[in-house]
Amino acid sequence: MTTLTAPERGAASSTSAYRRFLSRHISWVPVFAAVAILIIMIAGSMAYFPNFQLPRIMSSILLDNAYLLVLAVGMTFVILTGGIDLSVGAVMAFTGILCAKLLGDGVPVAVAVPAMVLIGAAIGLLIGVLVQFFDVQPFIASLIGMFLARGLAFVVSLESIKVENDGILWLQSTRFSFAGWYITPTGIIALLTVAIAAFVLRYTRFGRTVYAVGGNEQSARLMGLPVVRTKLSVYVISGVCAGLAGIVLTAYSGAGYPLNGVGTELDTIAAVVIGGTLLTGGSGFVLGSMIGVFVYGLIRTIISFSGAEQSWTRITVGALLLLFVVVQRIIVSRSALSR
Helix, strand or coil: CCCCCHHHHHHHHHHHHHHHHHHHHHHHHHHHHHHHHHHHHHHHHHHHCCCCCHHHHHHHHHHHCHHHHHHHHHHHHHHHCCCCCCCHHHHHHHHHHHHHHHHHCCCCHHHHHHHHHHHHHHHHHHHHHHHHHCCCCHHHHHHHHHHHHHHHHHHHCCCCEECCCHHHHHHHHCCEEECCEEECHHHHHHHHHHHHHHHHHHHCHHHHHHHHHHHCHHHHHHCCCCHHHHHHHHHHHHHHHHHHHHHHHHHHHCEECCCCCCCHHHHHHHHHHHCCCCCCCCCCCHHHHHHHHHHHHHHHHHHHHHCCCCHHHHHHHHHHHHHHHHHHHHHHHHHHHHC
16 A cells, blocks of 8 residues: 655645636636637737727727627527527517618607517527427527528518617717727617626526536436426527617617628627537536627727738637637536546
8 A cells, every 4th residue: 555745645635626626617717718818819909009099999899799799698598508599690680670660660669679679589489499399409490590580581671771760879879988988878788788697697596507407408307497498598588689689780780681690690609609608508608708709809800900801800710719619628528527
């Protein structure tokens, strides 16, 4: 029998403590990586571009990507359960152009805006029902939702519909400035959405159930958790966020258009994954998704500053996505070994 000396026992104890700490907090590793990438990009941009003013640029990124941030919140809930929602871009376009149409016909804002959110929720519920009760794969179910919403958008109008309602335009035209920073009501809506979602996931029973279902659905069933209700709810939440994003985008662009949001679902998924949410479910944070959106927006800004073609945005985001998927696989493997 081998007897360890005091220094060896101390080293073994330290290694064991390190492994326990890593196993408990390993889900934060991708988030910290995203934060590190964001900081490096900001520092590099400030050093390379003389006219890169951090407050103005970051405020502009939030303004330009408020709709994407709202979509990312809803997508985070879905991916945390191991699902996917490809309909968010089309739902955003449908609710946006329908909102513009209703407002143009004289419908009050107080009626039009809640109606768009309810429509988004209804499409999300449809997808959830297909997934849960008809055993349709989330990819196919959300693809059905995407075709449905996009088709309905073209039914409303084949052309762009300009918004002239002051209540909607106020959301984007109003700016609150302080110390070089500024924010619009659309940015406030996006940040409030993040704050509410982060609270729900962290401090409510529903949030803990979302993580449990994504971690191991069968175990969650055996524990008596409301798996069916939870999986339906996350798709409804994603639909609500898509409906809200349609209003935010309509306020931002000043018009509704049936081709808005083409490919936005992929941008949303990329931002959520870059923010550290595992595609397999069970691990991730809304705050990480927000960081992912800022990374995505900053990439576009840097490419615009450099004068390069915007196609490099896709290339760069694709490279980052590949990096984070590899990191996720390593995390999953380490988690399995530590059990």
